Amino acid sequence: MKRRPTVCVIGIWHLGAVNAVGFAEKGYQVVGLELDKKKASRLARGVPPLFEPGLEELFRKHLDGKRLRFSSDPGVVAEADYVVIAYDSPVNDRDEVDISPVVEAARLAGPFLRGTTPIVITSQLPLGSSEKIEADVRQANSGWRSGVVYTPENLRLGSAIPRFLEPDMLVLGASQSEAAAAALALYRPFKTEKLPMDLRSAEMVKHALNAFLATSITFINEIAGLSDRLGADAVAVGRALKLDKRIGKSALMLPGLGFSGGTLARDVTQLRRFAAELGHRAKLFDAVAEVNEGTFDEIVARLRAKLGPLTGKKIGVLGLTYKPGTSTVRRSPALKIMRKLDEAGATCAGYDPKASAKELASAGQSFTRAKSVRALATGADALVLVTEWPEFRDLPWAALAKLMNRPLIVDSKNFLDPFRVSGAGFDYQGFGRSLARMRAPARARSAEAA
Secondary structure (H helix, E strand, O other): OOOOOEEEEEOOOHHHHHHHHHHHHOOOEEEEEOOOHHHHHHHHOOOOOOOOOOHHHHHHHHHHOOOEEEEOOHHHHHHOOEEEEOOOOOEOOOOOEOOHHHHHHHHHHHHHOOOOOOEEEOOOOOOOHHHHHHHHHHHHOOOOOOOEEEOOOOOOOOOHHHHHHOOOEEEEEEOOHHHHHHHHHHOOOOOOEEEEEOHHHHHHHHHHHHHHHHHHHHHHHHHHHHHHHHOOOHHHHHHHHHOOOOOOOOOOOOOOOOOOOOOHHHHHHHHHHHHHHHOOOOHHHHHHHHHHHHHHHHHHHHHHHHHOOOOOOEEEEEOOOOOOOOOOOOOOHHHHHHHHHHHOOOEEEEEOOOOOHHHHHHHOOOOEEOOOHHHHHOOOOEEEEOOOOHHHHHOOHHHHHHHOOOOEEEEOOOOOOHHHHHHOOOEEEOOOOOHHHHHHHHHHHHHHHO
16 A cells, blocks of 8 residues: 655644644644654644634544644654645734744754655745755755745634635745656645745745735725714725726625735735835735724724713724634734723623633633623623624624613624614714614615515
């Protein structure tokens, strides 16, 4: 029987866990390297590091099928035909990326690498990092004939596994021909377009993709700011723009809260830093950062406009995770909003069906975590919806309104049905849409249906 190639995945948190089960699903033998022995033991028992739809099921499937295992011994790298470094690179409060886990992983793996084994890096890296890592490994292992491959991760919280198994494309950056050929062989089971290029271009692809997405969000939020003041519905405008084929249905054209976390903000920040180092003014990216930050301040401004000074006011936040469909709260917009509300003197409580208690504790956030939406609403002066969990659409709004000091809700994602929520007695505040102006077309549609 032909031997299955072995993939060693280093860094088993969100990105690494998805890579590990994903390569196993594609038919490879996979060994996940987690240097912490206790964490490696939990992984070996089938306990994923966090919640992601389908992740636990694939863990158990491939552990039971002997296609996936975990180890804390760096020596397992010697077994690998391919080494994949998939750390979720930490990002600080200034949106600066820390690549030290990736550098350390390459340093540990280097002495054990076989001559033909490439290092595939899918972690977030600033442009120029892959070349330096490759040079360091080559210095440590003179017999290493392969090289570093950079392929930008396409992780999307809540749909990470299908995105990994069926990506829109695969960018494969390499400076060594042997490494480039190995990367094409590794990703042969993935039926999508593969784009070979040099290392720096591949790194720039990731910066450019996230900066473009950030610019799209900022653009529609600028339209939303004008729509609020001019009486237009920016949600309707966004729907129309997505139907123009020059823009596309997948475009980020839903107005609402700006981007947060260590992805889009990280790459906008990195491109601004490159520009500053080169003495080049990146005016567009400066504007993107400024406008984006303004959407978070808008939450506080809307609450003040309705409630007056926020000192002593109780604000409930619906949704704490970075996105629906995940348990991670790392750099979530909800935590950022709560910090701003705390600075304004408000008392915050939050509710989320999946948020990791461990991550919340490590975030050092001073707020109460409510056990239910009813507990969150009781005595609250306002609610702010941040994470679009599907169950939030069908909450008993009329009952919740009666529990509150003032039934006010700020829908930061334009996620809820404004007429249903306002009909239940809430003062509904969306982003970029005037409820009064929206009522006329809604009545017209009802009459037409009748």
